[in-house]
Amino acid sequence: MQVPPRGGRGRPARYTKEGLLNLVVAVFNERGYEAASMEDLAKASGFTKSTFYHHVSGKEELLRMAVDRALDALSAALDETLETDGTPVEQLQDAIRRTTAVLLDELPYVTLLLRVRGNTEIEREALTRRRAIDARLAALVTAAVDAGEIRADIDPRLVSRLLFGMVNSITEWYRPNARATPRKGIVNAVVGLALEGLKADRSNRQ
Amino acid sequence: MQVPPRGGRGRPARYTKEGLLNLVVAVFNERGYEAASMEDLAKASGFTKSTFYHHVSGKEELLRMAVDRALDALSAALDETLETDGTPVEQLQDAIRRTTAVLLDELPYVTLLLRVRGNTEIEREALTRRRAIDARLAALVTAAVDAGEIRADIDPRLVSRLLFGMVNSITEWYRPNARATPRKGIVNAVVGLALEGLKADRSNRQ
DNA sequence: GATTTTACCGAACGAACGGTCAGTAAAGTA
DNA sequence: TACTTTACTGACCGTTCGTTCGGTAAAATC
Numbered sequence: 001m002q003v004p005p006r007g008g009r010g011r012p013a014r015y016t017k018e019g020l021l022n023l024v025v026a027v028f029n030e031r032g033y034e035a036a037s038m039e040d041l042a043k044a045s046g047f048t049k050s051t052f053y054h055h056v057s058g059k060e061e062l063l064r065m066a067v068d069r070a071l072d073a074l075s076a077a078l079d080e081t082l083e084t085d086g087t088p089v090e091q092l093q094d095a096i097r098r099t100t101a102v103l104l105d106e107l108p109y110v111t112l113l114l115r116v117r118g119n120t121e122i123e124r125e126a127l128t129r130r131r132a133i134d135a136r137l138a139a140l141v142t143a144a145v146d147a148g149e150i151r152a153d154i155d156p157r158l159v160s161r162l163l164f165g166m167v168n169s170i171t172e173w174y175r176p177n178a179r180a181t182p183r184k185g186i187v188n189a190v191v192g193l194a195l196e197g198l199k200a201d202r203s204n205r206q
Numbered sequence: 207m208q209v210p211p212r213g214g215r216g217r218p219a220r221y222t223k224e225g226l227l228n229l230v231v232a233v234f235n236e237r238g239y240e241a242a243s244m245e246d247l248a249k250a251s252g253f254t255k256s257t258f259y260h261h262v263s264g265k266e267e268l269l270r271m272a273v274d275r276a277l278d279a280l281s282a283a284l285d286e287t288l289e290t291d292g293t294p295v296e297q298l299q300d301a302i303r304r305t306t307a308v309l310l311d312e313l314p315y316v317t318l319l320l321r322v323r324g325n326t327e328i329e330r331e332a333l334t335r336r337r338a339i340d341a342r343l344a345a346l347v348t349a350a351v352d353a354g355e356i357r358a359d360i361d362p363r364l365v366s367r368l369l370f371g372m373v374n375s376i377t378e379w380y381r382p383n384a385r386a387t388p389r390k391g392i393v394n395a396v397v398g399l400a401l402e403g404l405k406a407d408r409s410n411r412q
Numbered sequence: 413g414a415t416t417t418t419a420c421c422g423a424a425c426g427a428a429c430g431g432t433c434a435g436t437a438a439a440g441t442a
Numbered sequence: 443t444a445c446t447t448t449a450c451t452g453a454c455c456g457t458t459c460g461t462t463c464g465g466t467a468a469a470a471t472c
Contacts, residue, residue, distance in 0.1 A: 010418025011469045032323050034240035038460055051420045053461070089404075115321075117238050150404040154395045158387060162399055165375025166368050173367055181364060189360045193368055197403030198295075198356040216448025217439045244430060257450045259431065413472100420467070429458065437450070442443100 013055070020045060020055060025066045025108045033063060033112065034119075060122050067116060067126040070109035074133055077102045081140075089149035092140045096194055099137075100167050100187045104174065111171040137164055163194055219261070226251060226261060231272050231314045239269060239318065240325075266328050273322060273332040276315035280339055283308045287346075295355035298346045302400055305343075306373050306393045310380065317377040343370055369400055 015023070027036050027044045038059060042052035056062055077098035081091055103110045113130065116123045138160035144150045150159075167190060174186070181189075221229070233242050233250045244265060248258035262268055283304035287297055309316045319336065322329045344366035350356045356365075373396055380392070387395075 008418070009416070009470050011420080011467080013419070030323075031325060032238075032240055034238055035325055037458080039458085048421055049460090050422075050462085054419065054421095059460070092404075117236075117241075119237060119241055144404075149406060151398075151402070151406050154398060155387065155391075158392070158395050159399065159404070161379055162372050162375065162396060163404075165378060166372035168378075169368065169371025169375055172371060172374075181361065185361075186364070189364050190368060192357075192360060193365065193403065195403045195405055196357070197399065197401045197405075198298075198350075198365070198369075199401055199403075200355060200357050215440050215446070217437080217450080219449070243428080245428085253449095254451055255430090256432080256452075260449065260451095265430070416469105416471070418467105418469080421465085423463090425460105425462070427459080427461105430456100432455070433453090435451085437448105439446105439448080441446075 014047075015045065015055075021062070021065060021069075022108070024056075024062050025112055028063070028066070029108055029111050029115075033115070060120060063112070063116075064122045064126075066109050067113045067122075070106055070113040071126065071129045071133070073102045073106050074099065074110070075129075078133060078136055082136075087149060088140065088144035088147045092144045092150070093191060093195065095137060095140055096163070096167065096191055097187055099164065100170070100190050101183065103167065103170055104176075104183050104186060107171065107174065107176070110168075114168055114171055134160070134164070166190065166194070220253075221251065221261075227268070227271055227275075228314070230262075230268050231318055234269070234272070235314055235317050235321075239321065266326060269318070269322075270328045270332075272315050273319045273328075276312055276319040277332065277335045277339070279308045279312050280305065280316070281335075284339060284342055288342075293355060294346065294350035294353045298350045298356070299397060299401065301343060301346055302369070302373065302397055303393055305370065306376070306396050307389065309373065309376055310382075310389050310392060313377065313380065313382070316374075320374055320377055340366070340370070372396065372400070 023045050024041050027041050030036075031040060038052065039049050041059075041062075042049045045052065047055070078095060081095045081098055084091060084094055086094065113126065116126050116130075118124045118127050138157050141150070141160040141163070142156040145152050145156045145159075170186065170190075174180070229251050230247050233247055236242075237246060244258065245255050247265075247268075248255045251258065253261070284301060287301045287304055290297060290300055292300065319332065322332050322336075324330045324333050344363050347356070347366040347369070348362040351358050351362045351365075376392065376396075380386070
């Protein structure tokens with residue numbers, strides 16, 4: 001990741017495309033996309049501003065690459081869920097697991113995606129793709145309600161928003177390190193809370 | 207709200223302090239705080255930029271007033287919860303209800319608060335106050351676990367984050383209007399999902 | 413060593429930024 | 443009408459923004 005690929009003719013580059021994007025997204029998330037200047041991005045990578053422009057086309061293009069990566073990963077996870085042949089509620093549970101896993105694996109990219117507000121054309125395109133994914137997730141909830149497998153006393157669209165709002169909120173606080181709750185622990189907690197809620201019962205009492 | 211108070215000596219103002227702040231916060235939320243320029247704020251209120259500066263001291267001060275309003279409301283709601291004398295789980299449920307209600311009643315202000323990232327001193331102070339509130343909420347969850355009233359198989363801090371992450375995610379999509387789910391419906395859905403989860407049972411089957 | 417290719421940099425661009433100020437218009441008081 | 447107070451404005455400040463460009467340094471090929 002830190003060692004760029006060799007084989008070209010001229011002077012070797014300091015970063016791979018992905019390595020540089022990782023640095024950029026970290027700065028976007030720390031300062032905020034709007035507040036992060038090209039000078040900030042250049043300094044974080046050790047380049048001058050003009051050298052930085054030699055490697056990237058501009059600020060918006062960087063945002064596009066980053067949010068596309070998040071959207072592609074989330075979309076692929078949902079595709080995988082729909083290829084399984086479980087009952088509706090099993091598929092919904094699978095979607096929660098996979099979405100949470102993608103969120104943790106691609107944390108900086110998904111974090112950036114979830115903060116996009118729609119100021120530019122690129123941001124609006126990202127929001128459109130995101131809404132499409134949300135609609136597919138909401139359809140899973142509706143299917144589970146129609147099958148009588150989950151509670152029907154709350155509007156399925158509302159359930160979907162609250163459920164995946166909970167999942168997405170993980171980006172607000174999760175920082176992977178040695179002491180952090182492992183990936184599997186987070187996923188199980190999310191699925192457990194989503195399906196059974198807070199209520200104590202025989203199966204989970206310590 | 208739109209009619210300023212009379213009684214002063216000179217020319218009457220177009221807005222009350224609160225009316226102007228409402229306009230400002232709306233622009234902050236639509237464009238994003240960093241992306242919203244003082245020119246944007248002035249135009250939204252019908253002022254020139256210099257007139258706008260006659261009424262407000264600067265961009266950061268506007269942010270401070272807005273997030274303080276949200277923090278005061280959330281803090282007061284939590285105080286009220288702690289004044290009740292229910293069991294731990296009843297207090298937790300009350301905190302969820304009151305926090306959700308404040309979020310809906312002060313939607314633009316809480317929305318702005320939840321997007322603060324800590325770039326300036328004012329933002330860092332807001333984050334500190336927010337963390338204090340989060341800690342008090344987490345203590346409620348811990349107390350309910352210790353009393354054996356809610357499931358103990360998930361780290362209480364993790365439960366608290368996911369729970370109030372779900373509550374806070376409402377700011378991402380809720381837009382009050384005639385067709386929207388009423389306040390009470392949202393609050394009941396949040397409490398219902400939090401306590402019982404998705405699982406269908408006799409009491410909520412339609 | 414000459415040539416090609418790529419990485420890199422200092423200086424500068426116009427535009428937009430947050431913010432200031434001297435001066436004018438409009439209202440209330442006397 | 444004269445005076446005071448407040449609302450309001452256009453022009454302008456220095457700074458920073460995203461971006462461009464002419465030119466130099468370094469590596470690979472010949």
